[in-house]
Amino acid sequence: MKKLALHWQILLGIAAGIVFGLFAAKMGWVQFVTDWVKPFGTIFINLLKLIAVPLIVTSLIKGVADLKDIRKLGKMGGRTFSIYILTTAFAVSLGLLIVNIVRPGYFIKEENRTLMIEKFADKTASKIEAAETAKNQGPLQPLVDIVPDNLFKAATENTNMLQVIFFVVFFGIGLILIPEAQSRPVIDFFNGANEVIMKLIDIIMLSAPIGVFALLSSLIVELPTADLLFALLGYAACVLLGLALLLFAFYPLLVKLFAKKSYSFFMKGIAPAQLLAFSTSSSAATLPVSMECAQEHLGVDEEVASFVLPIGATVNMDGTALYQGVAAVFIAQAFGMHLDLAAQLGIILTATLASIGSAAVPGAGMVMLVIVLAKAGIPEAGLALIFAVDRPLDMCRTVANVTSDLTISMIIAKGLGKLHEPKPKNL
Numbered sequence: 219m220k221k222l223a224l225h226w227q228i229l230l231g232i233a234a235g236i237v238f239g240l241f242a243a244k245m246g247w248v249q250f251v252t253d254w255v256k257p258f259g260t261i262f263i264n265l266l267k268l269i270a271v272p273l274i275v276t277s278l279i280k281g282v283a284d285l286k287d288i289r290k291l292g293k294m295g296g297r298t299f300s301i302y303i304l305t306t307a308f309a310v311s312l313g314l315l316i317v318n319i320v321r322p323g324y325f326i327k328e329e330n331r332t333l334m335i336e337k338f339a340d341k342t343a344s345k346i347e348a349a350e351t352a353k354n355q356g357p358l359q360p361l362v363d364i365v366p367d368n369l370f371k372a373a374t375e376n377t378n379m380l381q382v383i384f385f386v387v388f389f390g391i392g393l394i395l396i397p398e399a400q401s402r403p404v405i406d407f408f409n410g411a412n413e414v415i416m417k418l419i420d421i422i423m424l425s426a427p428i429g430v431f432a433l434l435s436s437l438i439v440e441l442p443t444a445d446l447l448f449a450l451l452g453y454a455a456c457v458l459l460g461l462a463l464l465l466f467a468f469y470p471l472l473v474k475l476f477a478k479k480s481y482s483f484f485m486k487g488i489a490p491a492q493l494l495a496f497s498t499s500s501s502a503a504t505l506p507v508s509m510e511c512a513q514e515h516l517g518v519d520e521e522v523a524s525f526v527l528p529i530g531a532t533v534n535m536d537g538t539a540l541y542q543g544v545a546a547v548f549i550a551q552a553f554g555m556h557l558d559l560a561a562q563l564g565i566i567l568t569a570t571l572a573s574i575g576s577a578a579v580p581g582a583g584m585v586m587l588v589i590v591l592a593k594a595g596i597p598e599a600g601l602a603l604i605f606a607v608d609r610p611l612d613m614c615r616t617v618a619n620v621t622s623d624l625t626i627s628m629i630i631a632k633g634l635g636k637l638h639e640p641k642p643k644n645l
């Protein structure tokens with residue numbers, strides 16, 4: 219019998235997880251699910267995260283060394299960052315347009331507002347506290363943060379991915395500059411190690427249906443009660459509409475225009491990565507699968523995929539930026555504040571930067587939203603207003619974040635003549 223394609227397996231895992239989660243919640247099995255089901259989801263995410271740093275190291279060293287020319291690296295880096303910033307700024311602007319037309323904040327009743335602020339006071343305080351360090355930093359701190367003072371320290375924290383990338387690119391430049399006789403054994407070693415890591419990803423993905431089942435069912439039983447969800451419907455609809463426009467119109471259009479590939483080719487190729495992004499809410503955990511999808515389904519050369527995707531997972535978050543824009547204006551509206559054009563333009567800038575600064579893990583976008591609110595003079599306590607629906611929206615915005623990275627990897631590859639006919643192998 220033909221084996222079911224991976225994206226169908228993951229989809230089945232998601233559906234079964236939701237159904238089981240709803241059933242378990244109804245039967246009052248919350249503790250059972252937390253004790254006996256959730257750990258399998260955690261193990262699955264841990265395995266994906268475990269593989270992320272070795273994957274970046276082995277594939278990026280190989281990618282940079284294969285470029286054989288530092289100027290090519292500069293060109294690719296310049297293009298990658300410019301397109302990342304442009305798409306992110308577009309995403310926030312789209313979010314602002316929608317939220318200004320729909321105005322969901324004006325529908326929040328006074329009593330619901332007070333209720334939510336009381337109910338989520340503790341959680342809000344912890345997010346505000348988490349944002350405190352980022353808030354007090356100087357303007358060049360993000361640049362300083364890219365350069366690690368200790369490689370091993372950087373590699374132990376999944377949130378320091380950019381530091382690892384910095385070292386690896388630096389190391390790769392060194393490899394280009396030394397004579398071939400000396401660089402060859404080093405490159406061969408990392409080539410071999412990269413093959414091993416890719417095989418490990420295949421093995422991990424065998425457990426994907428069980429992993430996503432566990433993640434989804436434990437999420438459902440832990441979801442807050444539905445009483446406040448209704449009040450947030452307008453806000454959630456604005457975020458979802460914006461994300462849908464990005465996912466189903468903006469990215470496919472970019473792929474069509476700049477990579478000359480069809481909508482169905484693109485969507486089919488990236489489905490496993492999208493479904494995993496949805497289930498894990500983490501671009502970092504999805505990275506190993508995005509790398510495989512890019513190379514094996516979309517035909518992006520490894521030199522490009524290994525550079526563009528890890529950087530994208532950390533800095534390029536269009537979905538997060540759109541959500542931050544919508545959330546900021548929604549909270550302002552709910553507090554009866556009027557934001558003029560200058561304030562909204564300010565939000566485009568801060569949300570773009572805040573999304574770059576958000577870690578690729580669940581809930582990170584909300585921490586950086588605190589900074590967007592503070593800069594726009596919107597009460598930070600307003601964060602409480604969006605807590606009840608944050609996790610489902612996080613799942614959806616992570617899908618947009620990952621899709622954006624994959625879109626741009628195709629565009630960059632096409633521009634550099636590195637987009638080939640795909641050779642499906644593993645997924």
Ligand code: ASP
Pocket residue numbers: 499500501502535537538576577578579580581582583584612615616619
């Ligand atoms: N969870 C998102 C990601 O990993 C970040 C966020 O918006 O919270 O891409």
